[in-house]
Amino acid sequence: MTRHDVGTEAAAGAGAPSDIAVAVDRLVTAGLKSLADYESLTQEQVDHIVKKASVAALDQHTALARLAVEETGRGVFVTVVAHRQPVYRDQPEDVSVRWGYGLFPGRAGNQTPKPMTMCSGREVLEEVLHHFPFDERTAARILETSTVVPCVMPYITSQFLARRRDDRPRVVPEGSVNLAFIGQFAEVPDDVVFTVEYSVRTAWTAVARLLKLDRHPPEVYKGHHDPRVLASALETMHRR
Structure with missing residues (x-):
């Protein structure tokens, strides 16, 4: 519902704004x-605000996603990754590669009324397309050529499961003198899991702090x- 729709609805009612x-x-x-x-703020102040806002949003990302699903009645918490092509060295020019993660695969879909783990590849794609604004002709073409x-x-995928800020331990817990956690499931502020660098950083941090x-x-x-x-990223995204 747009703001205009809200105003129209109010005017059609008792005459007072809803x-x-x-x-x-x-x-x-x-x-x-x-x-x-914002126009009067320095870049440093803007960076500080953006960081605080992003951390707050990350802290509540699961709750926000659930609210969106409950309010709209749509969604199965799926992320779709569309990298710049080609993804693989020998990938044919007329082939595109995409992938996605279902964070709640046990949840039934809106288009396909069964859990994602019980769906065929075509059923998974049908569910994903249901949430995009494609017309029937485009959706049918994607289904037939994918x-x-x-x-x-x-x-x-366990690394990407929805979690709260304190679900993972710090590399060196507060007060620890001989115990540390390393690897993908230790918490490193500002860093992102799924990389070798993340694991190396936890080990380096553990050794440096304990010793x-x-x-x-x-x-x-x-x-x-x-x-x-x-x-540079914008230029790369539009490079052909």
Whole structure:
């Protein structure tokens, strides 16, 4: 429902603005004021705000996703990855490769009323297409020209399961003098799992802190704050 729809609905009622319309107006007004306030902030202040907002959103990402599903009645918590092609060295020019993860594979879909783990590749694709705004002709063409291979990979996808901030232990827990956790399931602020670097960083951190060494791992590189990196990424995305 758009803001215009809300206003129309209110006008068609008793004539007074509905609670929803009033709430939307307040949010829009507050948003415009915040936008004006941002103009006076330094880049350092903006970076600080963005970091705090992203951490807060990450902390509540599962709850937010659930609210979205409950409110719309759509969704099975699936992520779809669309990398720049080709993904593989010998990949034919007329073939595109995509993959996705289902974080709640035991949940029934909206289009296919059974758990993802019980679906064929075609049924998984039908469910995914159901959530995209494709017309029937495009969806049918994608179905007929695609091959979907379902895989259950509990060891790798366990790294991406929905969790809370404190579900994973710090590399060196507070107060520990001879115990540390290393690997993909130890918590490293600002870093991302699924890389060799993550595991190496946990081991390096454990040794440096427990042995009280002066040499610690370098800080996690935050390229998304560097305009040159963003410009390069944009150019790469549009490279043909």
